[in-house]
Amino acid sequence: MQDFSESFRLAFTLVASGNSDLMEIIGLSLRVSLIAVAIACTLGLPIGALIATSRFRGRGVILVLLNSLMGLPPVVVGLLVYLHLSNAGPLGWLQLLYSPTAMIIAQAILITPIIAALSRQVIEDLHLEYAEQFRSLCVPLPKAIIALIWDARFSLLTVALAGFGRAIAEVGAVIIVGGNIAHLTRVMTTAIALETSKGDLPLALALGLVLLALALTINALVMALHLSAKKYSYA
């Protein structure tokens, strides 16, 4: 128990002192996950909006598939990306394995279905409200989709946050395609796993604290934004 207290004390000291290794890991984690979220939003939001506003044969099957993909096991995604990016794989010539780019690809694949499925629900609810008006105004589908995404922006921020939460906390895929290489592909989750296995609890705990603080801060920001939007009738 005393060891744990000491570990916590050291962890706080590490965070407070702005330890360079710690900052490097945090910086890379944020960079990888934020880029992955941006890619996932670019792909997932239009997919979600298109499914939300369209009625076509097989839509139900796509919905089931999309919802199922939300639970994609990270290690399976990591394995598939590894197989594609390894030298023997079809994309081996890109030489991306064990690079931050490979980690971004893996995280983007993991969270795109989450963004698409959750945004589909948000946009479909709004579309139900707007549909009659849009039909009367003869709004073309692309303009309707852009309008729906814009008007649902505050709710979609929460969706993006859910995606970010999944990405930043993910370990299975990034450790397979990133390799947890110090100063190159080591992110918070892979570092926590490594340091814990080595018994170096202070660094693992420090990173854990940062992860928790990040999650709290981002949640608080999004909630504040959402509440203020609601207050002014924009959400």
Added chain:
Amino acid sequence: MRENKINRVNSASPKTSTNGRQAPKPTLLPLEVKAITYKPAGLTIIDSLTFKLTQPGLTVIMGPNGAGKTVLLRLLHGMLLPTSGNITWADQPLGQALRRRQAMVFQTPVLLRRSAAANIDFVLGLRSSDASMPAPNIRRDKLLNRVRLLDRANYPARALSGGEQQRLSLARALALTPDVLFLDEPTASLDPASAQLIEDIVLDEHNRGTKIIFVTHDIGQARRLADNILFLHHGRLLEQASAVNFFTAPTSTAARQYLSGQIVI
């Protein structure tokens, strides 16, 4: 009452005909409805309806609850397709091109989650404008001024009062510069002053030559606005008459009961 209102509105309209109204936009008339039936899931809502509107006057659709007024409006606007029969405007079937020359104001306004001005901007961005037209921001401000919402331009649309929301909804419809304007009980939940403001704007638009088709339950409102009446009951057209004839000598029992405030079965 009606003459006073028309005169008041006309003072704002530069071009008026001898009867106090501008020359109509004739392009989408006649409206011809031939034996239309609307029967979703086996339930008959509109039953073999046939009529023709050739005159540009303001048409009011009346009838008790469940008569099919709102559904008829949606059918005329092409938002619903009839189960059988057909509808033509200016001898053409109702397609996308014709629909783009129409606009509709719903009973409950559905406004975008943006400012009042942005709601108008969205609609102005839907139609291409020719070089002779003023810039979109000038047109938007004129529209907002016309519905007395210029001072509310930057307010969130959903924070406006019910009457203001309905006026904004009307301004948004007018931003399409429609040849035909449908209004589905636009004043149903408004106080008398707000309702009168809407009526004034509708009459003003009518004076500018737009064909108006207006659904209302309000007999007083129908008396004030209507040139001709379509009276529906159980999805059937019981009367098509001039407003004067309808209110002085209704021919159907249902219309007589309706006008005298009795329950119409």
